[in-house]
Amino acid sequence: MSTDTTPNPEPSEPVEPTAPVEPTGSADPTDPDTAPETAPETAGDAVAAPKPDRKRAWQVGAALLLTLVTGAATAVAVTLPDRTDLPGLATPNDGRYTFPELTLPPLPAGASAPAEYKIKTHAADLRGLLLPLPKGAVGTGPSAAPSATGSASPSASPSPSASESANASVSASASASLPPVAGRWMPCDLDMMLAKDESYGQWLISDACRGAAAQGWTAKxxxxxxxxxxxxxxxxEAGHFFSSVNLMPATKDIENSQTDFKGNYAVALGQVNVRLSDAEADGVPTGRIGWVQCGDVVALVQMTNPHGVPSQAFHQVVLLQSSLLV
Known part of the structure; x- marks a missing residue:
């Protein structure tokens, strides 16, 4: 007798496959249960799709705009007046002058320039070695005219030899190629030095002054x-005279002066000594005296102004005058 009570399985009917359910429009794409699956191939194709090159377009546009703006700004800038021409913005004048182009006078036939000598010897027309008048200045005569006879002071006799002066004048007038000279001849006397004490004129005699030239102007x-x-x-001889006149405390235009030990004055060549007047205007000396020696020539630079002599102008004149003697 059989004890198996398991029912016999009945043959099952084949199950028909169901069609895939299409996602409805109400499906939530953020819901992992209802969001439609995206084929990997489709996602890859979307990433690789080219996009418009907007960055390059912006760069080109910005470059064009910058070019236009720069061009317009340049056009406006060149039409604007200089800063120094605008009221209230002009650069203050420090006193320096504007000189014409400096030129040296021609040398006599067979003579050499001072730079070619170990001991600097000047053979050119002394008047042509003076600074010309700066722009806007008015030419003036010497502060005290030299005596007509040349005998007013004990040092009048050693005036530049008459033949020397005459020959220089004749040769200058005879040659049309010679440029006009800046200064004029003066006798070697006390007036030429602008000195008060006649004892100073003795140095001109003892050191055998050969000639002298003068120039003067008044600035604006x-x-x-x-x-x-x-x-x-x-x-x-020039060196001995230079050492002596450095001790001269006064001139016809400056009552008293002191050596400027603190100042630093540039010269193209040689040595320089500067004196400042005791009189001042708002702390600025009303007179400045500069003695410069270059070889066989000694130069005197004197500047006076009751309102004070600009320091920059004095430095400029001393330097430029010395440069013509090199």
Whole structure:
């Protein structure tokens, strides 16, 4: 007798496959249960799809805009007046002058320039070695005219030899190629030095002054400049005279002065000594005296102004005058 009570399985009917359910429009794409699956191939194709090059377009546009703006700004800038031409923005004048182009006078036939000598010897027309008048200045005569006879002071006799002066004048007038000179001849006397004490004139005799030239002007600010070039027979004579006049405290235009030990004055060549007047205007000396020796020539630069002599102008004149003697 069989004890198996398991029912016999009946043959099952084949199950028909069901069609895939299409996602409805109400499906939530964020719901993982209802969101439609995306084929990997489709997602890859979407990432690789080219996009418009907007960055390059912006760069090109920005470059064009910058070019236009720069061009317009340049066009406006070139039509604007200079800063110095605008009221209230002009650069203040420090007193320096505007000189014409400096030129040296021609040398006599067979003569050499001072730079070619170990001992600097000047053979050119002494008047042509003076600074010309700066722009806007008015030419003036010497502060004290030299005596007509040349005998007012004990040092009048050693005036530049008459034949020397005459020959220089004749040769200058005879040659049409010679440029006009800046200064004029003066006798070697006390007046030429602008000195008060006649004892100073003795140095001109003892050191054998050979000739002298003068130049003078008054600038727009009222500063009066006097230039003197004194020619000696040798560098030693010029050096002795230079050492002596450095002790001269006063001139016909400056009551008293002191050596400027603190100042730093540039010269193209040689040595320089500067004196400042005791009188001042708002802390600025009303007179400045500069003595410069270059070889056989000693130069005097004197500048006076009751309102004060600009320091920059004095430095400029001393440097430029010395540069013509090199």
């Amino acid at each position: 600010d009222g500063t009066r400049t006097e230039l003197r070039l004194i020619h000696f027979g040798s560098q030693d």
